[in-house]
Amino acid sequence: MKLPFAEWLTHQRWYGGRHRTIASAEAMVVTPLRDDLDHVILDVSFTDGGEHELYQVIVGWDHAPVDEFESVATIGADGGRIAFDALFDEQADQFLLKLIADGASLGDLRFVPEPDVMLPSDISARVADAEQSNTSVIFSRAAIFKLYRRIRPGINPDVELNRVLGRAGCPNVAKLLGAIEGSQDGQPLSLGMVTTFAENAAEGWAMATASARDLFAEGDLHPEEVGGDFAAESHRLGEAVANVHQVLARELGTSAETAPTRAMTERLSAATDVVPELAEVADAVRDRYEAAAAERVSVQRVHGDLHLGQALRTPETWLLIDFEGEPGQPMPARRRPDSVLRDVAGVLRSYEYAAFQPLVGEPLDEQLTFRAREWIDRNENAFCAGYADVAGFDPRDQMPLLAAYELDKAVYEAAYEAKHRPSWSWIPRQSIERLLAMSRG
16 A cells, blocks of 8 residues: 555644654555455654654545545545545445444454444434544434544553443443454554444533633622632532542552652653743652652542543533543553542643633733632632542542642643643643642641
8 A cells, every 4th residue: 555644644633743754654554444445554653763653544445525525534546546534434434333333353453342232323424623633423413433543552541441431330421332442463452432422512621711701701700600600510520520430449449559759750850851940849849749659549540631621511411531541651651540639630720721721811910810719719629529529538638649639730731831832831830839839838
């Protein structure tokens, strides 16, 4: 198969190697699915000589997608045949869903339906327009299929934990319907999954930022006096997160370990190289990490990268999505047990972003900062109270450890913003100063 994958990849929004120059992009494994459809694993190498990356593409032949997607989906020609990204073809999507429903095996690919589920068939399909690192196809209002574009050896916790939670009947995840799995050099590959579609769902991040904007538009009102008050939803979200944690603990177990402060310290050192200003507070941050490491903590499987953008509010409840773990980490690291406070801290950091992001580029005065802080405190307290109602303990009762996790997340954010969104850098940096001041008493 000789196709111009290298050129095509650079125009795909899910392609993760934009900061590197491609040396080659070769079809490493080609598995025919039918005469006009192939599953392709690409081996992408780079001129810097560093680690290769693996991507997957469902390649369709000769039957181009509708004009709307022709530019983004067309890969190129090989031997007189035209190849395209078949996820943009409705009939190809329906065929993939049928393979999962049938429990098919083709080459090293296994299409695995969940027990006692009925997958939809012959219904309309369209590519979702919201994702960045993966591609999802929505099947009417019945199901959503996610194809992982960049693949890494090992079991993807997104499939693994959704399978555990779905089989346990957890109401706070979209039920897993099936998956596509493979193998490479004896290692498993998680390639894609299908879940029920969360109809009429709103993203937590959009709801929270709308609430914060409502507050800023209302003069001197307090958060509880504004029509868009989010605290009741924050309480319900806390309940949902605690419920997910309890199901994972019951199904996969818990253990006692020291807090992962060594990894925190390593992230701090790396971040200081990117954000020199962090050097001024690095010793104080390390002190907080050491305080958190004084006792052994309960660890279990958790979401690992939880924030308001990973939560959907349906008419019935909150759902947690995208259990892939921390981006960029190898699969074994993503599957490593951690304290539930890792997820709690992620949501608390997200509230801070939701309040201050609408103020990026605005002149910040004392009154605006006070009102944002009031909104953050109200929603953090509501979330922790909801969590406590289900979990039986309040995360704020473990403040040294919770503060360490919040600091760890804020340090990561400071480095990320410095690289990608410098105008947002002040948000995590001011959070680090606040967290250090709180822990001093």
